[in-house]
Amino acid sequence: AQSVTQPDIHITVSEGASLELRCNYSYGATPYLFWYVQSPGQGLQLLLKYFSGDTLVQGIKGFEAEFKRSQSSFNLRKPSVHWSDAAEYFCAVGEDYGGSQGNLIFGKGTKLSVKP
Amino acid sequence: DAGVIQSPRHEVTEMGQEVTLRCKPISGHNSLFWYRQTMMRGLELLIYFNNNVPIDDSGMPEDRFSAKMPNASFSTLKIQPSEPRDSAVYFCASSFGLAPDTQYFGPGTRLTVL
Numbered sequence: 001a002q003s004v005t006q007p008d009i010h011i012t013v014s015e016g017a018s019l020e021l022r023c024n025y026s027y028g029a030t031p032y033l034f035w036y037v038q039s040p041g042q043g044l045q046l047l048l049k050y051f052s053g054d055t056l057v058q059g060i061k062g063f064e065a066e067f068k069r070s071q072s073s074f075n076l077r078k079p080s081v082h083w084s085d086a087a088e089y090f091c092a093v094g095e096d097y098g099g100s101q102g103n104l105i106f107g108k109g110t111k112l113s114v115k116p
Numbered sequence: 117d118a119g120v121i122q123s124p125r126h127e128v129t130e131m132g133q134e135v136t137l138r139c140k141p142i143s144g145h146n147s148l149f150w151y152r153q154t155m156m157r158g159l160e161l162l163i164y165f166n167n168n169v170p171i172d173d174s175g176m177p178e179d180r181f182s183a184k185m186p187n188a189s190f191s192t193l194k195i196q197p198s199e200p201r202d203s204a205v206y207f208c209a210s211s212f213g214l215a216p217d218t219q220y221f222g223p224g225t226r227l228t229v230l
Contacts, residue, residue, distance in 0.1 A: 032216040043120075043207055043221035044159075090159065094216020103149070103172065104219055108158045 002027045004093050006107035013081050014115045021076040021110050023091030032094030033074040035065055039087045086114045120222035122208050128228045134196040137225045141210030150193050151207040198229045
């Protein structure tokens with residue numbers, strides 16, 4: 001069965017510092033990969049997604065992620081964190097029901113705190 | 117464009133009462149998902165519809181939970197009878213396409229069962 005692991009439950013970084021959030025997945029074929037962000041009291045918002053092609057994908061708010069098949073990873077990065085980035089981040093992998101609409105499997109999330 | 121709409125945004129009820137949560141997906145989307153989020157268990161998929169047909173309801177906790185999608189623009193999640201352990205934020209999401217694709221989430225319904 002497919003699964004997603006986010007090893008870090010909570011990360012604190014200083015404003016202006018770089019950020020990397022880890023995500024590892026388990027999937028037999030080429031996965032559909034996503035990063036979502038959830039601000040307090042809000043629903044989840046898509047940051048970026050990877051389906052195929054260039055393994056480095058750019059997203060909104062200055063985020064990027066790199067797909068590494070050999071490591072089964074899809075880590076999220078940002079070169080300089082802003083206080084408004086404080087939120088919870090979820091990695092997800094898509095299931096493919098053989099051409100029909102599939103479901104997403106979400107990781108447990110990583111909560112990001114930003115120090116002034 | 118309107119996103120996914122959920123109502124009510126907040127619901128407080130007493131144990132044993134029936135609770136109905138509502139969702140209007142984005143127009144044109146053909147898949148709809150109901151999730152539950154708690155501190156202890158994180159984000160859990162409850163049920164998933166494609167073209168108004170339930171595809172996977174293995175996440176529905178027990179017979180007290182039921183979901184319907186009578187048409188492409190409306191879905192309900194019902195809990196009867198409700199219990200305090202059902203307290204959570206319930207999200208509805210919708211997506212479009214023939215492969216796993218972006219799910220657009222609603223703002224959620226915060227349910228408190230006293």
